[in-house]
Amino acid sequence: MRLDLFIMTLQEFRDSLLLDAPPAELSLALAGLWWDAKGDWNQAHESAQQDSSPAGSWVHAYLHRKEGDLSNAAYWYSRAAKHPARTALEQEWVEITERLLDQSQA
Numbered sequence: 001m002r003l004d005l006f007i008m009t010l011q012e013f014r015d016s017l018l019l020d021a022p023p024a025e026l027s028l029a030l031a032g033l034w035w036d037a038k039g040d041w042n043q044a045h046e047s048a049q050q051d052s053s054p055a056g057s058w059v060h061a062y063l064h065r066k067e068g069d070l071s072n073a074a075y076w077y078s079r080a081a082k083h084p085a086r087t088a089l090e091q092e093w094v095e096i097t098e099r100l101l102d103q104s105q106a
């Protein structure tokens with residue numbers, strides 16, 4: 001049994017947006033989503049770009065979609081093994097955040 005398991009709900013993640021920096025326990029991909037929710041696209045992109053995993057690629061894709069750079073987003077969706085999203089940006093943000101939070105608890 002892992003004693004160092006980090007557990008955070010979506011609501012706790014949203015509550016953490018009151019902080020000045022993301023919780024240290026967040027992955028780079030989740031930190032990217034945290035910075036995005038704070039309105040700092042550049043910091044969000046920097047965090048996602050540092051994560052070479054599929055999770056980082058998925059966040060990277062979302063950020064380029066949000067930016068309006070759909071061809072770049074398509075590349076990153078492909079790297080993440082995801083189909084390009086067609087949902088509202090907020091809905092995609094929630095989907096990615098929930099999935100990554102769930103994965104961090106596995």
